[in-house]
Amino acid sequence: MYTTQGLTPGNAAIRELPIGLFDSGVGGMTVLRAMRGILPNESFLYLGDTARSPYGPKSVETVQGYTLQAAEELLKRGIKMLVIACNTATAAALDRVRREFPQIETVGVIEPGAEAACRATHTGRIAVIATHGTIRGRAYEEAILKRMPDAELFPIPCPLFVAMAEDGLVEGPLATGIAARYLDPVFRIPREQGLETPDTLVLACTHFPLLQSAIADVAGQGVTLVDSATNTARVVKKILREKHLDRGSGPSAGVAFCPGSTRFLTTDDPERFKRLGEQFLGMTLAPCTVELAKL
Amino acid sequence: MYTTQGLTPGNAAIRELPIGLFDSGVGGMTVLRAMRGILPNESFLYLGDTARSPYGPKSVETVQGYTLQAAEELLKRGIKMLVIACNTATAAALDRVRREFPQIETVGVIEPGAEAACRATHTGRIAVIATHGTIRGRAYEEAILKRMPDAELFPIPCPLFVAMAEDGLVEGPLATGIAARYLDPVFRIPREQGLETPDTLVLACTHFPLLQSAIADVAGQGVTLVDSATNTARVVKKILREKHLDRGSGPSAGVAFCPGSTRFLTTDDPERFKRLGEQFLGMTLAPCTVELAKL
Incomplete structure (x- = not known):
């Protein structure tokens, strides 16, 4: 029909x-x-x-x-x-x-996001932030590795971001504080130790573009945010x-x-x-x- | 059957x-x-x-x-x-x-919580914290007012608390920071202005006992927390x-x-x-x- x-x-x-x-x-x-x-x-x-x-x-x-x-x-x-x-x-x-x-x-939304991430990265180090479900499913990782088998991936579940976006808690010290709780172990802390960190970060949840500015602040300069939308x-x-x-x-x-x-x-x-x-x-x-x- | x-x-x-x-x-x-x-x-x-x-x-x-x-x-x-x-x-x-x-x-869980709140309050000023849905439904307010028609109620939706409890973000500066975002307008701010504030706070969501210590800190001394459980x-x-x-x-x-x-x-x-x-x-x-x- x-x-x-x-x-x-x-x-x-x-x-x-x-x-x-x-x-x-x-x-x-x-x-x-x-x-x-x-x-x-x-x-x-x-x-x-x-x-x-x-x-x-x-x-x-x-x-x-x-x-x-x-x-x-x-x-x-x-x-x-x-x-x-x-x-x-x-x-x-x-x-x-x-x-x-x-x-x-x-x-x-995954293939387009993965494709854009592979285009954006120079170092092949790509962080993927998403809900627990998306991270567990590994679909982003697989889509990126299919295109770039040498990519080094950093999957980070950020479950609070959805509730924050819906509650309007998208900027200011609390928003960046929570973002830092999730992102610092992959960006700030290794960077301070002189280690390599991802140069690209995929917003692998449709809610996350609302928190884009807080996420960018915490990830730091030189990190490209890729938004699937x-x-x-x-x-x-x-x-x-x-x-x-x-x-x-x-x-x-x-x-x-x-x-x-x-x-x-x-x-x-x-x-x-x-x-x-x-x-x-x-x-x-x-x-x-x-x-x-x-x- | x-x-x-x-x-x-x-x-x-x-x-x-x-x-x-x-x-x-x-x-x-x-x-x-x-x-x-x-x-x-x-x-x-x-x-x-x-x-x-x-x-x-x-x-x-x-x-x-x-x-x-x-x-x-x-x-x-x-x-x-x-x-x-x-x-x-x-x-x-x-x-x-x-x-x-x-x-x-x-x-x-509402009647027992409402009953306990009415027993606990001395001033009749009772804050109720819950999800949007529970607050909108007004069931706690009605259950309290049935027992205490003169009660002055302060309903406060705290939608992030559920995700925080599940994510283990239950104490420390971020947890108290978010709690303050919800509770300060009813507790700290009026108190600093010399106004009366609630003496009783009902945890009207089953997730909230996990955040009890952060909530108690922010509500301040002299506020009795009532937990429906x-x-x-x-x-x-x-x-x-x-x-x-x-x-x-x-x-x-x-x-x-x-x-x-x-x-x-x-x-x-x-x-x-x-x-x-x-x-x-x-x-x-x-x-x-x-x-x-x-x-």
Whole structure:
């Protein structure tokens, strides 16, 4: 029913469909934000599974189940491409989603982030900061090592960063204090001992761009921060063009999705989703754009 | 099938059943810990819904649904009493659980905490610290005002405390710094201005006893901390005695549950549950005591 098979370059109806984004909650909005920036003619349908977030501490099997449900929901509603805008879900479930839904082009946030990290590093020493779940899953490490087998990786779980981003504790001495608690053992302390430290740091959680400035301060000068959001948006743009799925700047054939329009599905309280989402997206959301969805 | 109706004081088989505890995750283990302390002859069956935790940010309807599923699971396995060892679930779902499962005595953590706060205060000024969800639900406020209509309440959401407890950030300058961020507007700042401040502070989240020392430091001398866990355990003890459900210290009739034995059900990764649980319970758990349950 919900298929894009038989798609041809001339299939205008499919080009008019929104790009689907999925995250466990609101963190994926940093990816949405980056995509809205470089794809101004596209429309977006974002699903945040807030009733079951966060995925970080959950098992691979559980996260796979949730992600497949979300992908199915977005496909049912009609999308032309799927972005798993969640590191935990990408690590656990990208391959499964591609297998179960071969009719749709699906992109995760890990490959683009890993690619950007390999481009950015000069020394091959790369730190990866993420939730416990993403770190345990080792998907970032594997994606980097596939491209750069000699890379020396420094995985650092930073579980408090998610709650800090959501609570607005993103700068000042407490934010940098907590960042130092996680990062000093890999950056400041070895540096003071004259040891080599990573020259690149991957923000491998969609929440972390909100803490970017505190993280950069603590990591120190000379460390390049790589943020998956921007790099994922670039990959999506490339694929849309290659597959002739990109939407022109002409008038829209559909009515539901004007260029640049974004609609949201949440599995829990739309009011709270709207409030938190605005913080992540940096813009006001009209209440009518947020709809409750049951998975 | 799973009923304790028709129970008589002589019904030894039911007395031998464990007490069921339910929490969204591992936080309820602070309640379990208190219960094990004052009910050494009882056995316990603890269910942590880690696949869907935390409940704090979720809507009342969602939390009610999850709690009813958990209660049903525990009743199916056989318990003689049910403790909702989770503030969010108690606030959202205690009444519904009592209505849907009238055959079992069910206790939440809010009434015992509210009662203890009213006993502790001299001035009637009571601060309540909790997750956003518990604060929004106003259940603690209502329970206190029912007993003490003149009480002046100071509800303070402290969303980071849960992640801090789980991450082991429970003392030192960062822990007190974050505690001060939440508590200073109600304690230190008005005190410095010569204004009255609360004399009692309720830890209205099961995670918060782990941060007790940092919280006490920041609230200042002369503030009594009330912890629901201990008070809930006392209420359970009283009910067991009144209903002739308490287990003597004689030999056990059953084999599954020896006196003092505790078994755990988790809806996600048992290994992680065990690791985190040990931190909260202050003891080592045998892997065989933790079982995966699907709700």
